[in-house]
Amino acid sequence: MTDKDLPALSIADLQSLLRRREVSASEVIDALRKRIQSVDGEIGAYLSLDIDGAMKEAEEANVDLPLGGVPVAIKDIINVMGQPCTCASNILRGYRSPYDATIIQKLRTAGAIPFGKTNLDEFAMGSSTENSAVKLTRNPWDLSRVPGGSSGGSAAAVATDAAFGALGSDTGGSIRQPAALSGVVGFKPTYGRVSRFGLVAFASSLDQIGPLTKTVRDSALILNATAGHDPRDSTSLNEPVPDFAAKLGNDLRGIRLGLPKEYMIEGIDPQVRAAVDDAVKKMNSLGADIVDVSLPHTDYAVAVYYILATAEASANLARFDGVRYGHRAENPKDMLDLYGRTREQGFGPEVKRRIILGTYVLSSGYYDAYYLRAQKVRELIRQDFARAFETVDALISPTSPVPAFKLGERTEDPLQMYLADIFTIAANLAGICGISVPCGFAKVEGHRLPIGLQLLGKPLGEAGILQMAHAYEQSTDWHKARPPIAPAK
């Protein structure tokens, strides 16, 4: 095993080497550092690295712990003590976290090493990572295209073997969609399964942290270490946490998969449709029954989301006022001037748009028509899923209707950007879990662009969809493909 091969390993394979003492945790950090140096100039996945800190942790690592000595990249919206936490926003430029998020504490307890922070759309608001105020991240399969978003840095880092695994956050698809567009696995747990304490809040009733990894098993390993109740997050669920990696088999007999007829919309790229059709056939051949289901309120999901998510964001982002941390406008003449100019200078256009929309839908005279009505339609969407899960074990669809789009293609039209999340958004509204797993490639302008298959599971049904995704993944070679910038495994 050379420095060149080491970064291509899955977390599970890396652990085997570490535990057999064939490689040391310090050697792993060193190989990863070299890999990042060689590829990240072109990709732009990372906003900051703490290699010195990681080296110190590696020297003391207990490799027999569940994730002992495994470096994990962290989306730069989760607090890691002593490291920057910018949310890719000018308003938090220079901010350093004075504490660890609960999920970081849990990763450390499991022996993992959080060594670097990855790029994102500012405050996780976007579907392409182009809303980062810091820099662009490029799709590793075609550098003229987006990696997806908002966890685009985490997805691109894993896709280029510049991370063994990463954390992202998913408010409307921000883990699953970039995983699909960059060709990796992305997992959104059930709302409340993982503590949000220390995750900078965007839309508190929708946000959830989850892993982006090279394999389904690796996502299960990270979930094992990070799920569970946290007294510091009152929305975290006090439910037993199973061993998510224990039941990963290759058999789908007895599993019923539902195809939502409302997801068969026009506007799905024909190559995406064909790849998903093939995946459904493959899962059928592994023993799963395929049945048609209906989610009648699907067409409302994006509209509900952009009312509720912006409303919650307008309240959550009120804390960025230039008083206690972050950017402050110079020479304010009074408090209102301080707030108004600090926020004008600190926030980018998409964040401003969403705060303004959220403020509007909550304002006197409009609250009932927008916010309250959206909450009610949200309940209808939740009921759609509850009804579907009475007859099926999981739902299956494309993760994104299209493969990665061009940089700049959708930035001038926010509504078109919002529609990129059409298949992922409802899961957040309903609070259920979902995974995206690679299921093929589209050939576009001479490039191979990854396609993602989405499986949605019932609340707390993570073990089930991980098992299904694993069985599918292991019956294909899609997860072994590497972008041109990374050598094949």
Next chain:
Amino acid sequence: MAGAADLDVAYVARLARINLSEQEANAFQAQLGDVLNYVEKLSQADVSHVEAAAHALAVFNVFREDAPRDWFTAEQALSNAPRKANDLFIVPKVVE
């Protein structure tokens, strides 16, 4: 449902304490108008028989023991302050 025509971006931006250039306000007015026209479709949903859902998975009455625990020191809490002195945040004068 109220229409996009009701949205006055400059006014709402003041409520949200965000100064906007005229150019930005005009661009947002058009873009958010498109979004509001799109969300009009919610007026077609029959919500007469449903309760509003604040969260997907309802959790009620979450309590924890009211016990002291270690948390930030004053120094840590002030570590990112744009202006500070004597363990305090410094802000412009609020009361005349």
